[in-house]
Amino acid sequence: MLIGAYESENRISVSVAALKPIGYTVYCRYFDKSGTEHEKPMKSFIYPLFVVFCDRKSSETYRIAITDGSSGEVLEQFQMLVTRWNEKQKRPLTHCSAPIFGKEPKWLHLVEMIEHYKLQGVSKFYFYVREIDPYDMLLLQHYSAKREEVELIDIPSIYFDAVSQQLLAIADCHLRNRLSANWTIYSDIDERMIMTDEKETILQFLQESLGEKYGAVMFAQRWIFKYEKLPAKFINYQQIMEEMPTRKWQLTTQPGVNCTDGKHCWGKMIINNQKVLQMLIHDVGEYEKGYIPFILEPDVGYIRHYRDVNLGKWWERNRGAMEKFEPFENTTYNSYLSSQLLSNVLQILHEVYNHF
Structure with a gap:
């Protein structure tokens, strides 16, 4: 199964949902x-994981297929429409979310995350969906249809483990953004990257503070303990003022740094799409042309990760790791943006759920 095919000047990059190892031989078929x-x-062959690079042979190519052999009929449902980007109209900053699954309510996380990152300069969001409640999907469909700020992509059920799902989504999202955006954030729906200078946005930092040699920026985690589930439905404005994660939860670890690999402690990255060949969950797998990461000091910017301590027995499984980041302290969301974020969230919820 193909997820997408994206044409550049010299090649067509195809994301493939296939249980095949790196180096597995395949054939590009042009229609x-x-x-x-x-x-x-x-x-051709699988490389990086879930990706096949095909030469761009003709402007007449409309669809492409990836097959094990070089001959035989390929039905239209196994062909993928080739997407062509206008490289002169790149977005400055986009966001790729980890695949959505599980039955816990997500609508409040989703709207807060999207509106937070819009204030940081993000103009397009890509959500990969395996399982989602219809009530939550209403919100994403509103952003997609009414505002054209969200693109929804289905994750095929061929993969059942969360890691494979996430790596497939990352591979496809990188290809989607490689020619259509300069920078892309990779994070989960309960994570809020933020600069400590309250008046500086992430986009401003990326455009003004990084040298040419850097292909990505690593943000360290600060876990903020969330002790209750999000509400199941939107009731009223007072509920949102009390339940928005950025307003309700404050107990925070110290920054996640100095772990055993010396790079990160489950940090997340913003990548320059043209300077990265392969993106993984927490790190860049391979850079183009020797580019390197910029490890951001936590006193400049970090991730506010609103982690449900009860979901999947998370605290029970991770208590020892978290205690390495003591002392815990109360911290608050950006006071300069807090009121604007609340206003924007309430406006969207009014548009989506007011008739319920």
Whole structure:
């Protein structure tokens, strides 16, 4: 199964939902608008994981397929429409979310996350969905249809473990943004990257403070303990003022630094799409042309991670790791943006759920 195919000047990059190892041989098959295979099949292979690079052979190629052999009929449902980007209209900053699954309510996390990152300069969000409650989906569909700020992509059920789902989503999202955006944030829906200078946005930092040699920025985690589930439904404005994670939860670990690998403690990254070949969950897997990461000091910027301590027995499993980041202290969300964030969240919820 193909997730997407994205054309650049010299190649078509294809994201493939296939249980195949890196180096597995495949063939690129090229089809024109009439459905005719109009170019000779090209031998290629899986690399990086979930990705196949095919040469761009003709402007007439309308669909592409990836097959194990170089011959045989390819039904249209196994062909992928080739997406072409206008490289002159790149977005400055986008966001790729980890796949959504599980039955716990997510609508309040989703709206707060989207509106937080819009204030930071993000203009497009990509959500990969395996399982979602219809009530939560209403919110994302509103952003997609009414505001054109969200794109929704289904994660196929071929993968059942969360890590494979996430790596597939990351691979596809990187290809989607490689030519259409300069920078992309990779994070979960309960994480809020933020600068400590309350009047500086993430986009301003990326555009004004980084040298050419840097291909990504690593943000350290600060876990903020969340002891209750989010509400199941939107009731009224007072409820939101009391229940928004950025307003309700404050008990915070020290920054997650100095772990055994010397790089991060489950930190997350913002990458320059043209300077990265492969993105993983917490790190860049491979850079283009020798670019390197910028490890951001936590006193400049960090992640406010509103972690449900009861979900999946998280505290029970991670208590020892968290105690390494004591002393815990109460911290608050950016006071300069807090009122604007609340106002924007309430406006969206009014638009989506006011008729319920």
